[in-house]
Amino acid sequence: MTIKLKGDKQIENVPSLASKALRINLNDNIYGTFAEIGAGQETVRNFFRAGGASGTIAKAMSAYDKDFSDAIYGIEDDRRYVTEARLKKMLDHEMNLLEERISRDKHPNKLFFSYANTVATIDFAKKYKGHGWVGIRFQIDPNEDFSNIILHVRFKENDARLQQNTLGALGTNLIHGAFYKHNNPKKLVEYLYDHLDKDQIEIDMVNFSGPRFKNVDNRLMSLQLVKHGMTDAVMFGPDGNNLLAAKILYKKNILALRGSFRPVTKVNMDMFKKSYDMFIKESKVDEERTKVIFEITLSNLKDGSEEIDERDFLDRAELLCSLGHTVMISNFKEYYKVAQYFNNYTKKRIGLALGGKNLVELFDERYYRDLPGGILEAFGKLATSDLRVFVYPFKNKENELMTTENIKVHPRMKDLYKFFKYNGKMVDIKNADTSVLDIYSRKVLKMISEGEPGWEEMLPNGIAELIKKHSLFNCEAEEDIVSL
Incomplete structure (x- = not known):
């Protein structure tokens, strides 16, 4: 255990990376694969070192050669390897193999997971510090469909070995968080930086999906990244899903x-x-x-x-x-x-x-x-x-x-x-x-909160209807107004 400090105050005990990995390893039901490309097998290394890994790790691999990678996961349309599409193919492939090779009849209580990352660390000239995609597909109940957490990261350190260690810590935090913090996604995002500093790695995109996160709004998760200083800016599209700025x-x-x-x-x-x-x-x-x-x-x-x-x-x-x-x-x-x-x-x-x-x-x-x-x-x-x-x-x-x-x-x-x-x-x-020019948001907001009529005409077509339908900005829903 280490102590996490905020200012001069002790706010909580933070489990070490070794204890996080050991907790996963000692859970008889958690079982999965690790596929890591671009920065060594730094995440799975933490689980091997913690002990008891044979009950957790079905397979660990790194398809470094591009031809091998293409043969295993397929060829990307843009011929790139450090992409979200590549990461998702890795998760798909490894989870399909896991389900094919591990019998549910023999292991009815197994909770399957597949962890993957595809990254590019700092180049030899130290001009580009590198970036990557990290994700996990997992289940908390053996009878439920899989949930996913996908991150995009940017490395800030100037040494490849340091970046590898940082990625290993992040991956361990992600796997531990997926199984033990999934009920509180906002806290899960915060815990990704356990034993890490903001000047080591930047997380500039995160998306949650699947049954465990059916009530999670990814725009709100995106906000957490900026709020906690994990990145300076985030974006999301009209569908509410977070986007990678690059x-x-x-x-x-x-x-x-x-x-x-x-x-x-x-x-x-x-x-x-x-x-x-x-x-x-x-x-x-x-x-x-x-x-x-x-x-x-x-x-x-x-x-x-x-x-x-x-x-x-x-x-x-x-x-x-x-x-x-x-x-x-x-x-x-x-x-x-x-x-x-x-x-x-x-x-x-x-x-x-x-x-x-x-x-x-x-x-x-x-x-x-x-x-x-x-x-x-x-x-x-x-x-x-x-x-x-x-x-x-x-x-x-x-x-x-x-x-x-x-x-x-x-x-x-x-x-x-x-x-x-x-x-x-x-x-x-x-x-x-x-x-x-006489329309001001503050004035409109005040009119909405005080129930003053006429604010609807100050907004673009359809916006007033949305505000009333969903009771936005504390506006009373139309049916509530009628009942009065």
């Missing part, structure tokens, strides 16, 4: 819209449609290879409090997904970090659509005090990206329409503002619907 953003033009979307309003959709129309008409933008991202920051989810209201988060996600959009949850307070994140996956043009009020914040020095070079360093990073900021107008207290031409920034920022604007990095969103 897969959907690679070499794409990206248009991102940041907001609270609490709830999504006609202003949000007008900003999206008008900025998108401008973005795809630019010469450097290929509409066929353009991805639109609706981004919510962690600070927006907290809404001034220390804790995140998970129900509120899911309400926002539900509406954006219903409109068919890809959602990103990030830990990026500053816009330059968003641009940097996208630049990890593409060198093509990036668009950021934001409201004029947010533009004023973009030029506020307070947000860059953690940078040695302050706001100049941040804008230097923005300037080196192929970036275009699309600015949506707003009305000031005097009801004047504010655009990039008359928005006021701090006097010290005027020259920087002019440089950014007149170098083409910043443009006004044309033809904005000025009739919706």
Whole structure:
């Protein structure tokens, strides 16, 4: 046992990796296979060393040679080996063999599992630190179908041997968590970092599926990764399943819209449609290879409090997904970090659509005090990206329409503002619907909570109906209103 500390407080005892592996080995019913490609057989090594492995391990293998791997698991359409598709084929193949070769009649109480990983560790030149897919297929009852947990990881260490050890620890935590923490998936995600630090490995995607997780919302699991600092950003698609950023953003033009979307309003959709129309008409933008991202920051989810209201988060996600959009949850307070994140996956043009009020914040020095070079360093990073900021107008207290031409920034920022604007990095969103500029999410939310009529007209088609049907944002369901 080791002690896990939070600050100066002891919060719980953490079993060692050896004790976790031994607990699995000493369970007479848990039985399965290990298939590991790319970083040695580091996970199964922990189980061999713990003792009693003969009752747990049916087979351990590593199909390192590509021809052998193809012969066993089949050939991928893209000829790649470190992919989610490859991992799933490995899990399928190994579980099918297990069921074929181990008789259920002879072993009616056996709980089968198949653990697999396919990874690429750091290259010889140390230019690419490596990444991989890790997963487990398992059952808690011999009569139930299999459940799955699939992760994507990025290595951060600069030594292949260290990365191998890290992967072994992660795999052991995953197997132990699958069998003994499956009833609390959020805790299971936290325990993946037992005996690991965030600077060793990043988990940037997780998906749960199967009967044990039928009530798990993967968007909420995705949120846990950002909330606990396991990654800086996660994405999920309209179907609610988590997405790998590298897969959907690679070499794409990206248009991102940041907001609270609490709830999504006609202003949000007008900003999206008008900025998108401008973005795809630019010469450097290929509409066929353009991805639109609706981004919510962690600070927006907290809404001034220390804790995140998970129900509120899911309400926002539900509406954006219903409109068919890809959602990103990030830990990026500053816009330059968003641009940097996208630049990890593409060198093509990036668009950021934001409201004029947010533009004023973009030029506020307070947000860059953690940078040695302050706001100049941040804008230097923005300037080196192929970036275009699309600015949506707003009305000031005097009801004047504010655009990039008359928005006021701090006097010290005027020259920087002019440089950014007149170098083409910043443009006004044309033809904005000025009739919706008085709509604010905060106002709509207040009207919903107080039962004030008229908020429905402030939202895109179909959104009000969804809010009422599912009682989102504490809205009373229609049948409840009628019964009153």
